[in-house]
Amino acid sequence: MKARFQLLIKGAGVCLLSLFLIQNQNYGQSTYGQISGWVLEQKKGAPIPAANVVVSGTVFGAASNDRGYFVISHLDPGTYRVICSAIGFKKQTKVIQVDAGQITEVTFRLQQTVIPMNQFVVTASKYRQDVNEIPVTIDIITTHDLVKRNAVTIDQVLKHVPGVQAVGNNISIRGSSGFTWGVGSRILVLLDGMPFLTGDTGSITLDALPTAQIQQVEVMKGAGSALYGSNAMGGVVNIITRTPSSGKSSLRVRSYTGFYDQPSYPQWRWSSRRRHFEGLTVDCLTNFLNVSSIISFNLKSDMSFKENADFRKWNVAGIFRFSLTPNNYWNVISGYLKSDDGSFIFWRDCNHALRVGNEPEDIFTRTYTTYFYLYPVMTQILSSRFFYRLRLRFTRAHSEDHAHARPGYHPQLLGIYRQSTADTYGGELQFNYQYSPETNIVFGFDGHKNDVSSIQYGYHRLGRFSVYFQNEKELFHGFKLTTGFRWDWEWGSDIATMSQFNPK
Template sequence: MRHLIFIISIISTSIYAQEITGIVYSNGEPLPYTNIYLKNTSKGTSADENGHFRIKNVEPGKYTIIASFTGFKSATKKIHIKEQPIAVTFELQESEMLDEVVITGTLKAVSRLESPVPVEVYSPIFLKKNPTPNIFEALQNVNGVRPQINCNVCNTGDIHINGLEGPYTLVLIDGMPIVSGLSTVYGLSGIPNSLIEQIEIVKGPASSLYGSEAVGGLINIITKLPEHAPIVFADSYVTGWGEYNLDLGFKASVSPKTSLLFGINYFNYNNPIDNNNDNFTDLTLQNRISVFQKWDFQRESNRLFSIAGRFFYEDRWGGEMQWTPEYRGGNEIYGESIYTKRYELLGKYQLPVSEKMLLQFSYTDHNQNSVYGDMPYLATQRIGFTQLTWDKSLNNHDLLLGTAARYNFYDDNTPATVHADEIIIPSLFIQDEINFSERQNLLVGARYDYDKRHGNIFTPRIAYKFKPTKDNIFRVNAGTGFRVVNLFTEEHAALTGARDVIIKDELKPERSYNINFNYLTKLYTKSGFIFGLDASAWYTYFTNMISPDYDTNPNQIIYDNLDGKAVSKGISFNIDTLFPNGIKLLAGATFQDVSQTEHGITQKQMLTESFTGTWAATYKNYKYHILIDYTGNLYGPMRLPLLGDLDPRLPESPVWSIQNIQFTYDGLNQFEIYAGIKNLLNWTPNKGNPFIIARAHDPFDENVEFDNNGDVIPTQENPYALTFDPSYVYGPNQGRRLFFGLRYTLN
């Protein structure tokens, strides 16, 4: 009887099952190879070369059918299948992929296409292609941007843009400069990816709007408005090395006019690994928690008012494998232990006046308790920032006027900081964007800062945009940048365990002069091929550049204003391509020459690659709900800091690459399962080198002999005349590992 019922049910299903047919258009032309699928089912197909599609054996019922094609806006229709076949027609519109709203380049919310300043935009989808525990690591797949690890032991680092070192990069959250030299890596850690609306990157000086530190470029992390965030989200993954990362959050309506966005990031790695057999941890052990919340208040006339805050705490250590906290600060077992506690507050308030005036503010308190071997580094940094802008349109002029004030407090226990550094820097700035026509506009701007240590600082800029067609844009930007330097950031202090920091003279502010050419285009074909190109060429000239000298004395880092010039020049290309078979490719390449000339001698800047390549290839099989992401980067040679002529380590890094692959299944309602392999090639910097950390067996230099000038004497025990030095680093020591994760999103 059971078999009879089963046979009858199969026959009845085959009788009543129907098919869905249709065609997909775009701009009146058939759109081939579009993905068509029924939501929450395994039924799906792809359109043929003429845009036609057919889904067979669909049981009667109500469905949601979706047409999706990368580069176009997805279309959704409700259908009800009864006893007759059904035909569906879709008309897909080109997506606004090049038309994202950006604010970084001009301090205004404008279309990326209309901005006279080129801005690169990266969404949370980009971050998901290679899941990382922080944004710092995620930027490794952005062309022209490189996370630089500055210490083999503690793994702290900074962000290089177009070959310029981390102190030249300004990091902002929601437009507020809450991060500076002491804490770049911490400002880019602990923000759950699900809370990020987008990441905006400007390459080149932006000091005319953002002041000191925005010399090489800036990174602006835009967090979501509560109304745009999911109701609940969770994302957690583990790796084969024992790393564990958790992002968790929710949004809530506290009252009819008040909404809250809350997120927690927790990261833990507590599994010492020494694959290169130097008795030092290959990866710093970490225990980190970050709590973020953002309050949004509804006001009359939709005026803005939001406040956000974040608390960050981290305990990290690296060192000899047998190190435990009881050895912290001693000279028996070498370890670098860092306790970091950080508070951040930022907000924006639109004044209740008829004019468009916006008050923004931020405050950070950063406390660091670190030891490097037996050398303590205790530092406190407080930064307060407030800014008032007036946005005014007059005929074809779009004006922005503003005033800002920045409060800096810095103190540490190093001999160079005899007194705490405390200063207030007031600023004025003005910007005028002149719209000559729909095709061209001109932006002129200037900023004035007063620093009592250095006097008046003036930074002008000019930008011209020409748009001959809707899909072709030419931009020219020129301007100046400046940077007031505080050398004693964590990364430099981390090296004092091996090298002394020497300041020869009173340091003057750095100045730079920059010009940038940019071309942006997009091409669509009837065959379904889409091609986008973003190309740039730049030239930056530095005066008064402050450069670390590793070469004069291997036991010292000598800082002084360069008696000469420094130049950064190069070209970069980003392509965004969609093939008819559904494969999407984001790829970029940068070729650069960053050099310094002093006393007639020109040499390449230390730790600066000559070329970079990045890629992210994606393929989505809609029928089986499988997404494949293949990401990677490629770096050219860079000059490395050796300890002398006898140092046997490579003077230049080889060409190296880190590649990753990820598989994601999203066929479950509200859940995504993902897994993959990081560092497929198992590349680490010790390959081809006799060692990475110099004298890892003698971290306190107990068996090193010096002459009367303080230079190391070669001995039988120390034939290369080395001291303990963990600063020879240009890439991560972490090899191949598997990862597995689960995401949950309730919208």
């Protein structure tokens, strides 16, 4: 099975290189069309700046300038559905014919409304769609929500989404997972469409993602295994990062601090110290050598009001964007987290509700974690209807559980008693093709390998390779037919090769 996997990877690499060379050889020789026009108010005819004009089902789009003017170039001849939206205005959709070597002019006249602007999502079908046109339930956490709630971590906002329970790095959607500890989850967490789970326990490390680098979080409720695999049986949480701007450089520094009040009941008071928390965030947006970037540094410390629930964490993360050709661009996401956490899982009893109950009387556990991730993403536009996206990923998660003696005790078990290091290598090659304004086809390959070394269980290796296909067609207004499948193969050092077919 390993040899077959390597052969598939080599074949996909040859096809990818061939597509890249053919496209760049033909670039400049093909004749494209162009859409340009104006975005105006319906009544007064005043220009609307910063309106979004998107070619549905493609990666093409533009924003109107101060005069309401926009231009979308490099479109192949054909018929397209173009969507125009702006904050405070009703969305408008037009079907536009583009001819070779011609500029098609169009004017959007938007009607004012108190209803918020329609949002776009990519999680439902792996391509950009209006949230009102998708066949599944999705809630969206926007940048405004993160700022309004003064969120330091993503879970602080996820717990306010209806049907979602978030306790630290544990997420459950509609009760699909419950509370799990070290045994994975039925909720698939993605970072720009790529799995963001550790290779050993399948846990989620939300602390490694600075909120300043998040554009929106899409929470898909319901099974998504036909497109994302068995890890998405309970739902999908897709974290979409911001696109670095090529404008002026900027620096933002934010800090916070606070104190915990004493518990209401005297028997719950386990510490005489004033418990406090604090944090520091530094965000730098810059553009150097045609590479746009967002670099963030975060430092967090919390003494907690519960025994052995305190933590100290710091992380640095960056998003880098650059283009090699007009039809090829890269996004590189990387970060590093280091943390020192207590281990409060459940309370002792009703009279000691804030004392840790999952630890013996003579020791307490500290967990030391380091986490590194690197996610390069390359998008190659072959035509205005056809593009592919190569996503690569590497993560390393290392954790150690240390036993420390409580004051006045001399236990025999001290030092490291649990340790695990997990390396994950993976990649995905996704193709998007818009056959017509009503038909979108998505297909691709996904594979990864986990190497896990643990002092309890030794060395283990697990691999997975997947093929998926989806065809979505709008039969008539308000009615879509979606068909597809996903086929997964899995093998490991201690398990027999198995496969699973998920139709849709």
